[in-house]
Amino acid sequence: MLRKVKEVAELTGVSIRTLHHYDRIGLLSPEHVTEAGYRQYSERDLETLQQILFFRELGFPLKNIGEILQSPEYDKAEALALQREALLEKRSRLDRMIRTLENTIQDAKGEIKMTDKEKFEGFDFTNNPYEEEARQRWGNEAVDRSKQTLADMGQEGQKQIGEQMDTLFRRLAAMRHRDPASDEVQKAIGEWHAFLNGMGHTYSPEAFKGLGQLYIQDERFTRNMDKFGDGFAKFMADAMGIRADRMKG
CATH class of the missing domain: 1.10.1660.10 (Multidrug-efflux Transporter Regulator; Chain: A; Domain 2)
Structure with missing residues (x-):
């Protein structure tokens, strides 16, 4: 069911002016706009609005709410x-x-x-x-920059990036039973580091090692990484830590 902006305002108590402002800043842009330019809000739009209002009630600035909702890690x-x-x-x-x-x-x-x-x-x-x-x-700087870089690439560019990432992960996953300090593994990890640095954020040795630790400290990362093979997250954390230490040395 699609609702007009006036209906959404009456339903939620949020003023039409505020809804227009959310649209203008890209916080909540309705999925549907008629040929005449009228906004129409879907059920998913209403769910997003509910999230915005919850965060607003808790004192979150609009800018931070937008960063959180747009983060790839948002759950x-x-x-x-x-x-x-x-x-x-x-x-x-x-x-x-x-x-x-x-x-x-x-x-x-x-x-x-x-x-x-x-x-x-x-x-x-x-x-x-x-x-x-x-x-x-959900809103760290690296994620924000990476997302902006992806947005600038467009759909075709994002598809290519996804394919490159998938290829890198599959190649690294095939090495997960090898010594993470070996030259072959470290060369592949170097390619992963270079790939990340091309996504709008420069990963220092500390940041790169920290990202590897996140793979095993956050069960969501671990679960997704290990879809490429059992123990892949731990292997990546170890290999990335070794590369980071060598870069600092």
Whole structure:
């Protein structure tokens, strides 16, 4: 079912002006636009809007929301779990602030005496830990740059990049039972490093080694990597670590 922008505004409580703004900045552009130029929102568009509103409620800037939603590593189910945890924490903090406010009213009336510490119970001006976690999972700089590079390539260029990556991975996976420090493996790993550096981000030895560690520390990476062969993620982490150490040496 497709909905007009006015219908979406009435359904969600988001103003038409805000929906137009989201479209203008590329945060939420409806899948369908009529020949007359009218926006029509699909069910998938509404799901994306819900995600945007959850993140907005948690204090995420629009720029960061866009980076998260566009990240290749973005996982909606994981995001919903993170949002639930964050909202529960926010509710708990608001409850503490309400109690502080009620006690302050009583203190002003002389009914109770609050300590200095009690007067500030519930206030928290630290950075949003959930935003930091979301950025680390889905919005890191390397991912942002890589995605922009892919977008600039167009569909045909993206297809070629995908084929090159698949070919590299299959060749490396065939070597996974060999010594990761061997010359043949290190030569192939060097090609993988060069491939990554051509995707819009220069991987320093530390960053390259860190990426290899991510392959085995994040089960999503491990699961996808090991589709090329059992133990492939561990092999890549070891080989990339060796190359990184040699580059630094």
